[in-house]
Amino acid sequence: MSNTLKILRHGPLMTIQDGGRYGFRAFGVSTSGAIDRASHAIANALVGNDREAATIEFALAGGVIEADEDVVIAVTGGACRIEIDGQSAPPWESHILLKGQKLEIGALRGAVWGYLAISGGISTAPVLGSRSTHLRTGLGGLDGRNLIAGDMLTLGATAALELRTLGLPWFRRPGAIRVVPGPQDNYFDRETWTTFTSAPFTVTTSRDRMAMVLDGPSLTAAKGHDIISDATVVGSIQVPGSGKPIVLSADGQTTGGYPKIATVASVDLARLAQLPSGQQFRFRAISADAAEDLFIDEKRRLDTVLESVCQPGAKRYWT
Amino acid sequence: MHNPPDINYPRIIRAGDRAVTVEFSSTIDEVSNRQVLALDTCLSTNPPAGMLETVPTYRSLTVIYDPQVVRGAAMATELGHRAALQASSDTGGRLFEFPILYGGEHAADLDDLARMKDLSVEDIIRLHLEAEYRVYMIGFSPGFAYLGGLPEILHTPRLAVPRQRIEAGAIGIGGQQSSISSLPGPSGWRFIGRTPAKLFDVRRDLPFLLKAGDRIRFRRISEDEANDLDRRVARGDIIVREIAA
Numbered sequence: 001m002s003n004t005l006k007i008l009r010h011g012p013l014m015t016i017q018d019g020g021r022y023g024f025r026a027f028g029v030s031t032s033g034a035i036d037r038a039s040h041a042i043a044n045a046l047v048g049n050d051r052e053a054a055t056i057e058f059a060l061a062g063g064v065i066e067a068d069e070d071v072v073i074a075v076t077g078g079a080c081r082i083e084i085d086g087q088s089a090p091p092w093e094s095h096i097l098l099k100g101q102k103l104e105i106g107a108l109r110g111a112v113w114g115y116l117a118i119s120g121g122i123s124t125a126p127v128l129g130s131r132s133t134h135l136r137t138g139l140g141g142l143d144g145r146n147l148i149a150g151d152m153l154t155l156g157a158t159a160a161l162e163l164r165t166l167g168l169p170w171f172r173r174p175g176a177i178r179v180v181p182g183p184q185d186n187y188f189d190r191e192t193w194t195t196f197t198s199a200p201f202t203v204t205t206s207r208d209r210m211a212m213v214l215d216g217p218s219l220t221a222a223k224g225h226d227i228i229s230d231a232t233v234v235g236s237i238q239v240p241g242s243g244k245p246i247v248l249s250a251d252g253q254t255t256g257g258y259p260k261i262a263t264v265a266s267v268d269l270a271r272l273a274q275l276p277s278g279q280q281f282r283f284r285a286i287s288a289d290a291a292e293d294l295f296i297d298e299k300r301r302l303d304t305v306l307e308s309v310c311q312p313g314a315k316r317y318w319t
Numbered sequence: 320m321h322n323p324p325d326i327n328y329p330r331i332i333r334a335g336d337r338a339v340t341v342e343f344s345s346t347i348d349e350v351s352n353r354q355v356l357a358l359d360t361c362l363s364t365n366p367p368a369g370m371l372e373t374v375p376t377y378r379s380l381t382v383i384y385d386p387q388v389v390r391g392a393a394m395a396t397e398l399g400h401r402a403a404l405q406a407s408s409d410t411g412g413r414l415f416e417f418p419i420l421y422g423g424e425h426a427a428d429l430d431d432l433a434r435m436k437d438l439s440v441e442d443i444i445r446l447h448l449e450a451e452y453r454v455y456m457i458g459f460s461p462g463f464a465y466l467g468g469l470p471e472i473l474h475t476p477r478l479a480v481p482r483q484r485i486e487a488g489a490i491g492i493g494g495q496q497s498s499i500s501s502l503p504g505p506s507g508w509r510f511i512g513r514t515p516a517k518l519f520d521v522r523r524d525l526p527f528l529l530k531a532g533d534r535i536r537f538r539r540i541s542e543d544e545a546n547d548l549d550r551r552v553a554r555g556d557i558i559v560r561e562i563a564a
């Protein structure tokens with residue numbers, strides 16, 4: 001008998017996501033997976049799951065769910081009003097959701113992507129090694145689509161109904177979004193490059209799991225807006241003829257024909273994706289080596305935070 | 320920060336903090352695509368530490384790595400050595416025969432193409448059918464095949480306004496390239512026919528029919544045969560034949 005989670009009310013975009021689908025980009029298959037990997041991993045750690053286990057990712061606001069067995073749940077990603085049968089239940093820590101209780105997840109504040117982890121993890125059938133949903137191609141998740149009211153999701157077994165909390169806080173640093181120039185920065189003249197790295201940009205509402213369209217000064221490629229299609233990565237900043245940059249996200253296509261002025265440093269991918277639409281930010285160029293250093297440091301910081309997960313009331317590192 | 324205007328190939332480019340790209344040419348040509356695939360084969364045979372996956376495209380190979388295992392600078396050096404050592408030919412992929420139904424509802428551009436080229440529809444079909452195609456890369460969406468080898472007379476610019484939905488299996492022309500669609504989706508290419516074969520089916524043991532470097536010949540089929548093949552594909556049969564070169 002496996003546990004089942006039922007969606008009673010759905011938010012604007014809810015999908016099943018795990019650590020991602022690897023090894024198939026050469027066949028045109030996007031990596032997918034949680035857009036904010038750290039928040040996803042922390043949600044899992046709080047309910048005793050493997051850090052890559054499948055969670056429900058929601059955009060802007062969650063919904064209402066219930067389970068047919070007692071489970072442990074945690075919501076991360078941003079600040080958010082959460083209630084269990086009307087009782088307030090803060091994000092970034094775990095809660096017990098008893099059989100039949102209703103978990104209501106409200107709107108995220110100051111963030112765009114939220115994560116609901118449930119003990120045991122969501123155990124829908126993996127596709128090409130991953131449970132992540134890729135909406136455009138209908139791969140993974142639940143029939144490759146977004147979750148809607150009435151959906152039933154099978155869960156893995158809950159090992160123990162234990163509450164957990166973070167012993168160390170997880171925070172996103174403010175500041176410019178760091179980018180590595182290229183691979184086609186040579187398609188743009190010096191003046192355009194200076195504009196790119198100094199003018200304010202915003203993420204528009206044209207955003208989804210595939211890409212974010214930015215608004216800001218128009219960027220013209222001196223050498224034209226067509227390249228021979230080559231590989232893209234998560235974080236590639238493409239500049240089409242419209243002059244409005246497009247940042248590829250977790251579900252972004254694997255190849256593209258627009259020049260890529262820069263690539264978002266991995267350390268700042270989630271921070272950019274979590275920026276509310278309309279909020280201004282700037283880009284700052286750093287070297288690929290420096291971006292790697294930052295990524296490695298960030299991974300260590302995340303490992304430390306994941307290791308700090310402990311039972312409530314246990315001695316905290318910072319006290 | 321900016322690359323110098325004069326470029327020597329192969330050229331190694333860092334693409335962010337988790338990818339390095341090796342470019343073999345500034346044009347689409349079979350020689351550089353063979354170099355790409357030869358390097359890809361070399362890397363899959365003897366993978367450098369920290370390499371996660373590779374993405375071969377027309378004239379470049381992108382290597383995605385884990386910076387916690389190998390730094391990009393070291394990966395770039397390693398790829399530089401290997402690229403310099405590459406012979407300019409791969410082993411020359413498999414040869415497949417694909418059934419194709421020309422015309423009909425999935426060939427909205429066939430008549431226009433004939434008018435634009437001042438040829439008959441049958442001439443267009445004959446020209447398309449005579450050529451042998453090479454899979455230059457798989458990309459855009461799962462299993463989508465970009466083909467080279469389209470006869471020059473059939474080169475045609477893309478549509479100004481893309482169509483919202485093109486069905487899986489559609490055979491398209493975009494500039495000097497040809498394509499086989501793997502999933503339904505929007506496209507600005509021009510379409511002349513369809514194959515009942517499914518390039519991508521996640522229910523199969525081998526979800527992807529083609530890989531870069533494979534070669535394709537088309538075999539013309541009738542509407543009746545297409546319908547029959549559709550039924551076999553729906554049952555999970557693979558209807559594409561690998562033929563001796």
